[in-house]
Amino acid sequence: MSNPITFTIQKKLDGTLGRAGLLETPHGTIETPAFAAVGTKATVKAMTPEMLTGVGAQVVLANTYHLFLQPGDEIVARAGGLHSFMNWQGPMMTDSGGFQVFSLGAAYGKDISKITKETDPQLLLSEATNDPDNPKIATIDSDGVTFKSHLDGTSYYITPEKSIDIQHNLGADIIFAFDECTSPMEPIHYQREALDRTHRWAKRSLAHHKSKENSSRQALFGIVQGGRFENLRKESAEVLRDMDFDGYGIGGSFAKEDMTTAVAWVNAILPEDKPRHLLGIGEPEDLFAGVENGVDLFDCVAPTRAARNGTLYTKIGKLNLMNAKFVDDFTAIDEGCACYTCKNYTKAYLSHLFRAKEMLAGTLSSIHNLYFIINLVHSMRLAILDGGFAEFKKAFLDKYNEKTTI
């Protein structure tokens, strides 16, 4: 049986874990490092597939939980799979629903997300803690997770096998094992327990996947967890390394300063010849840190969500287009940017679209932000290939972090 994907390292970044490579999938080759556009519900919000291509997107990540609820994986299967359903012919991935274990569980109704700056011990809440004001809608047991649909309240029980079955119906080129994304606030005893569970689920996901014919055309990535703890992260990398996954995801939510170290611990252990995907990471400084530490793939909602909310990336930092000062600023969003939006529109126009609540605001902004982030990661790849990574990183970040008043 042939492998669904092939990963080739083209060049390594000297003195680091970084590398540039080619990841061949049934729907095309991804040049890595690469940034995947997030299309949770089989659409990158506000964008058509043609726009995605125009922005340089190579791969789209959709979501198991959301598509299972709506429209249902059976419908997607009858449509011929995600690619034909959403008219995206390039490579695709699906997340397993593991993130929803976190976002609809421990994080539900709370002010914690993928990267948490808060280190307030008040937030040291165990997953087991139940806040009566915000009853979580995902509850974990040793076998799987009960989700109460955020759409209509119906309860569904998702096991590792169920997640794989759904992902087989969805038909992405790369799928992920069902895991538990934990909060960075969890104490070590809970991380230990959750990690053991994630490892059991990884094994079950893999066994179930391998038992199906789909495993010849869909690759399965196992997901490393372990919170902020070095011993757990390393153990997780070792345990998963010894299973026959096609690649690896690095998951968990982090305190800001923990992300880079966790990635470095893990990637020093994971097999070098398999691709690694850092789940849900996407701010420029984090992308540099990921690439240097051996990450090949990223995905993040930040560029598209921020875009819809009026925040645009530029070489000199982020801009909130809702600010009064942009109302009559007739310059491009990001001077010198080659994207469709920057070539054709001004800040004043985008500002007007946002204030007028016109849909095009989200579209034009998403085009720019996705182009910006995808192009940034692509530039990192080129810098690895031509040997100028360190210089590129310094030049970019110096300018990006320079607090300029516009």
Added chain:
RNA sequence: GCGUCGGUCGUAUAGCGGCAAUUACACGAGACUGUAAAUCUCGCGACCAUUGGUCUCCGGGGGUUCGAGUCCCUCCCGACGCA
């Protein structure tokens, strides 16, 4: 001319004796990292301050009251009705 109902923070509203005063929108700022998100949070009379305080404030003027956006008188303005 008579009668009725109304005039409150940019706009629209709430308020029926203890109010710097409700709500929405607008406005100002901030947040957003495997999408419960075209969303959310905060601010929106002024000046000090650490909790808090001082002043100004509900069309104008006068009055009743410990206390008035709220009650009374009067004037101005608007809508409607009758002439």
